Amino acid sequence: MSYIDIVKQLKKGSVSPLYLLYGSEGYLIEDTLQRIIDTGLEEGEREFNLSKYDMKEYPIEVAIEEAYTFPFMGGRRIVILKDAFFFTAAKEKTSVEHDLNKLEGYLENPAPETIFIMVAPYEKLDERKKIVKLAKKNGAFMDGSPLEEKELHIWVHERAKEQGVEINVGAIDQLITLCGAQLMLMASELVKLAIHVGEGATIYRDHVDSLVARSLEQNIFALVDGVVKQNIDQSWSIYQDLLKQKEEPLKIISLMVRQFRILYQVKQLMQQGYSQKQIAGQLKLHPYVVKLAGGQARQFKDEELLNLLDQLADMDYKIKTGQLDKFLAVELFFSKRSRQKV
Structure with a gap:
């Protein structure tokens, strides 16, 4: 049940x-x-x-x-x-x-x-x-397994009704994305959104964009998405925002490596015929996160993802061994991505 x-x-x-x-x-x-x-x-x-x-x-x-x-x-x-x-x-x-x-x-x-x-x-x-x-x-x-995408939509819709408001599909998708499908966080954000729009009103995507803050993980996802789509200006802007929030370049690099590794693993399992749910179980990720990663992974060839992981690993090594300044290293990475497609 x-x-x-x-x-x-x-x-x-x-x-x-x-x-x-x-x-x-x-x-x-x-x-x-x-x-x-x-x-x-x-x-x-x-x-x-x-x-x-x-x-x-x-x-x-x-x-x-x-x-x-x-x-x-x-x-x-x-x-x-x-x-x-x-x-x-x-x-x-x-x-x-x-x-x-x-x-x-x-x-x-x-x-x-x-x-x-x-x-x-x-x-x-x-x-x-x-x-x-x-x-x-x-x-x-x-x-009590993680909810599938359809169940997540129903859950958000029902929680919104309990708060006395409606929420449209675009707002639900954005809320799930920004919160990384974390139910406790989404429940908290829905309370805030309901108070903002008022009883009987409808929550739209604009409300979610303006009121729901991106988590560090979501910022990294968006940063990587910019790299995937060759929108380096977007990635650079997010990186600068993270620096203003006192996030360390090494931590950002580490999280980027984790995200690209997830893309590679998801891509490999997709090619082997695994379903979204099976991949989520194998990698201990939420099915919705796997869906988003799958969309990103399709835009890369295997060797491209491995090349990116090698670049980031080399950058991490040079920073830790004092061969390269941490701020300069990340700038060089984005500069290289802006000049050519991997």
Whole structure:
């Protein structure tokens, strides 16, 4: 089940007695967890009827005993298992021993007045385990993997609606690009944008461009994009802005190397027939970042990317060995790019 599907159910007031939340996108898991709590308990009930147990510190039996305890003053109880690593193949260092037979029993017969939430912030579950099969069969489970492009658009649109505003497609694309598809950052920027345009209004790309600041990584992406498109004036302007922000030339060079290396790796995997999602998994990048990198990589031949990486590596070496001034080195790099196409 997707994050969006679970949110839809919760907005209707529908809750499950069992939830298994897993995946590498921490913001999705935390946001879903908070939404379940908000739906399941009133603010005044949480002091007595909300319990959290870190599975590296408490045995599962303690949490299960709590789940079977009748809620204080009636109503519901919520019990949260944090870092439930035993749903995966991960080997965690902990002295705590868990009786998973008792967990199996609970998953087969959950307490009707309790919302039992199991949080496993890992990329994959161990589908061979009985507890995984029971949790999926008898409860709701959410794959908290990074959202695909279509899901990102839906997520931004829904978050904007929650802030009382609309947002058009161009603004969504620009927001995702400027924030590097980081959900927490986008959520924060949407609040700012909504306040700026006012309730009932629409957020357009111009609003995003004027109010959302580029991260260092996004500035490097734009700088590299200028190199890709032979728009050296754009790259030079961004570089000068970064210097004004007190960024070190060596750090900028390092991030440029990282970006060109990503382009090369993405290009190689694309040529081998890997999908965007598979490449994201291989390189530990967000699928949207892979999409943008793929667009840049198509404009280079393999040898061109390798040549650029060699130039930057040589420049880095000469700076660190005192053969070349760091500011002059970067100026020479851009000067060479402006005179010829690699």
